[in-house]
Amino acid sequence: MSSNQEGTAVHVHRDDLGAKIGMWLFLFTEVLLFGGMFLVYAFYRIQHADHFRVAAMELDTGIGTLNTIILLTSSLTVALAIAAIQKGNRFFSVLMINLTLIFAVMFMVNKYFEWSAKISHGIYPGSNVMLELPNGQILFFGLYYVMTGLHALHVVIGVVILGVMLIQLMKKKITQDNHVKLENAGLYWHLVDLIWIFLFPLFYLIQ
Amino acid sequence: MANGKDTVAENFYNQSTNKHTGILSWLLTVDHKRIGLMYLYAILTFFVVGVIIGLLMRLELIAPGRQLMDAQTYNALFTLHGVIMIFLFIIPGLPAIFGNFFLPIQLGARDVAFPRLNLLSFYVYLAGAFLALLSLFLPGGPIDTGWTFYIPYSVRSTTNVSLAIFAAFVLGFSSILTGINFVTTVHRLRAPGMTFFKMPLFIWATYATAWIQIIATPVIGITILLVMVERAFGVGIFDPALGGDPILFQHMFWIYSHPAVYIMILPAMGVVSEIIPTFVRRTIFGYKAIAISSLAIAFVGYLVWAHHMFTSGMSDTARWIFSLLTFIVALPSGVKVFNWVATMYKGSIDPKPPFLWVMNFIFLFSIGGLTGLVLGSLATDIHLHDTYFVVAHFHYVMFGGTGTIFFAALHYWFPKMFGKMYNDRLARIAVVLFFVGFNLLYFPKFILGYMGMPRRYYDYLPQFEPLQFVSTVGSWILAGTIFFIIGYLIHALLKGKKATSNPWGGVTLEWHIPSPPPLENFKEIPTVTHEPYDFSQLKEMKDE
Numbered sequence: 001m002s003s004n005q006e007g008t009a010v011h012v013h014r015d016d017l018g019a020k021i022g023m024w025l026f027l028f029t030e031v032l033l034f035g036g037m038f039l040v041y042a043f044y045r046i047q048h049a050d051h052f053r054v055a056a057m058e059l060d061t062g063i064g065t066l067n068t069i070i071l072l073t074s075s076l077t078v079a080l081a082i083a084a085i086q087k088g089n090r091f092f093s094v095l096m097i098n099l100t101l102i103f104a105v106m107f108m109v110n111k112y113f114e115w116s117a118k119i120s121h122g123i124y125p126g127s128n129v130m131l132e133l134p135n136g137q138i139l140f141f142g143l144y145y146v147m148t149g150l151h152a153l154h155v156v157i158g159v160v161i162l163g164v165m166l167i168q169l170m171k172k173k174i175t176q177d178n179h180v181k182l183e184n185a186g187l188y189w190h191l192v193d194l195i196w197i198f199l200f201p202l203f204y205l206i207q
Numbered sequence: 208m209a210n211g212k213d214t215v216a217e218n219f220y221n222q223s224t225n226k227h228t229g230i231l232s233w234l235l236t237v238d239h240k241r242i243g244l245m246y247l248y249a250i251l252t253f254f255v256v257g258v259i260i261g262l263l264m265r266l267e268l269i270a271p272g273r274q275l276m277d278a279q280t281y282n283a284l285f286t287l288h289g290v291i292m293i294f295l296f297i298i299p300g301l302p303a304i305f306g307n308f309f310l311p312i313q314l315g316a317r318d319v320a321f322p323r324l325n326l327l328s329f330y331v332y333l334a335g336a337f338l339a340l341l342s343l344f345l346p347g348g349p350i351d352t353g354w355t356f357y358i359p360y361s362v363r364s365t366t367n368v369s370l371a372i373f374a375a376f377v378l379g380f381s382s383i384l385t386g387i388n389f390v391t392t393v394h395r396l397r398a399p400g401m402t403f404f405k406m407p408l409f410i411w412a413t414y415a416t417a418w419i420q421i422i423a424t425p426v427i428g429i430t431i432l433l434v435m436v437e438r439a440f441g442v443g444i445f446d447p448a449l450g451g452d453p454i455l456f457q458h459m460f461w462i463y464s465h466p467a468v469y470i471m472i473l474p475a476m477g478v479v480s481e482i483i484p485t486f487v488r489r490t491i492f493g494y495k496a497i498a499i500s501s502l503a504i505a506f507v508g509y510l511v512w513a514h515h516m517f518t519s520g521m522s523d524t525a526r527w528i529f530s531l532l533t534f535i536v537a538l539p540s541g542v543k544v545f546n547w548v549a550t551m552y553k554g555s556i557d558p559k560p561p562f563l564w565v566m567n568f569i570f571l572f573s574i575g576g577l578t579g580l581v582l583g584s585l586a587t588d589i590h591l592h593d594t595y596f597v598v599a600h601f602h603y604v605m606f607g608g609t610g611t612i613f614f615a616a617l618h619y620w621f622p623k624m625f626g627k628m629y630n631d632r633l634a635r636i637a638v639v640l641f642f643v644g645f646n647l648l649y650f651p652k653f654i655l656g657y658m659g660m661p662r663r664y665y666d667y668l669p670q671f672e673p674l675q676f677v678s679t680v681g682s683w684i685l686a687g688t689i690f691f692i693i694g695y696l697i698h699a700l701l702k703g704k705k706a707t708s709n710p711w712g713g714v715t716l717e718w719h720i721p722s723p724p725p726l727e728n729f730k731e732i733p734t735v736t737h738e739p740y741d742f743s744q745l746k747e748m749k750d751e
Contacts, residue, residue, distance in 0.1 A: 136450060139449070
């Protein structure tokens, strides 16, 4: 059994297009995951249109708009980070990733204040205040917590991924001609953004 | 390695992809063949566990009244049998084992597109299996909802539902990763000359399966998450007391779980399309029809989910539409069966064990498929819904279909995977025993169901006893056969004759390379010039 070959190098091959196909397929599954939620939302919205409208008044459109602006801007910065590394400007790329991370944290902080305000008003699943509301409103808030919660989870995952990218960028593992990882991380971040773009009107704007 | 003899033995068993030797060279490998084999060992283990649980259930049902367990244990057992067999055996079975091992080889590639992701999905699979097992032993007790986790009981049950369904979520994630890997592999790593319509049909089937895995699995993912959230926080999405709708759960569940049935059967159909040409020495009849019917099944299969819910109180319009679509999905399956049979016409049939397994499959699967139509039509379904008839139909399609082909694939590719031949006579005996045991076990269930025996019942009326008894005897024969098969295959592994590189006279790419294959499959990536089942190549292959 001594015929071990040189080892790890054997299987390494690089296929940037393949990596991107894989990432797009993965994003597709994410869209379907949230698609299931949007389906549920649509179903109950049709059943309880009036209650949904009343419940939506409770949400703070201002804070929602702020978060939308923050996320959209962070999509811009992540795109700039990719453009920068393509042009070989590592410093600017690192800067932009850092900015993206700061925006992500700002988003989560806003979310935290928004949720804790709701909870201090007694609006959370299973609370006495909630149980006295009509069914449609209970469902609205239930969906609100589940859908924005799942989205927030994706923001956290995105932060972890971008953090790893940042380290690789600084260690020069992501370079001008090998940056498909960063591009894929950027795609993931755009997806997180995209889903918010749908969540925002469904919960905050239709009032 | 001085003399020429030893260099022949260079194969993936003694070539590691990492710096380790021994067990770590397996656990950390990124070689698709080793990963496929690790899947084989894990899946086979869970399969045996599922078989044993099935045996216990049959034993309990041998006579009315309590035999060896109480009703709650029985509820846990049929749930576990379903969860293990579906999520741990049938869904990953063919794609993860044989897809992993043979998809890259048949494409003329050195590995899958993402080898490390491939290893990750194996460990995600193991983690899911571990969670499922863990849920048995934690306080609360094993899940007792049935594998469909229907609301509202799955929210009310005090057993470890959350952990068990989270296990299903994790297993689904593994399935998605494998699907992504295979789709990308097919698009990016085909050998030069391997156009889409020169791909072997097993690849077509695996490709269609991979797409269903990608498209359908996220829906069950979110559904399961919602049940967990419902149990933890009581948000009310599925709870009628808070305005939710339990029927919505059924829709969401079947939007995945019906296409999942095609995740289970399509790769099996692909294997059949491999085995038949090899043993009749003829190119497959209607290659394009079979290839495209795989995609058609994948597509139409997505639109028939509500035929599981004909008695749930849907509108009549919805019911007849879903019934119609269910009949339509039978068409591409029929196309395949007719093409397989037509391939044999005027062929030079060589009934080796893998071919006999396929014959077994065509017979059992046809019964399963046709009884599916009985259930797909509204009037008969009202009578037969939730009876043993459904159980029998499901087992004929899944076990008689996919399960049989699991053994067919194992017998067909065993020489290639392990480099050893098994005993031909024992294998033939096993096919016959399997056929007898299978029909004894499941055919009485059609009759029982027709007589009104409901599924999942712990106890039954005395008039059902004779048939229940026959069924239990069948389970002994069937389980005995399975252990017999595993036994002689292990024996072959240890003491079997060496296999040549092409023991059956197949022409797809895996038969062009040594058995077992070397680490990177091909010395040089081949250029494909022939149609996939062009047997005129056999002559040149002998000179290779």
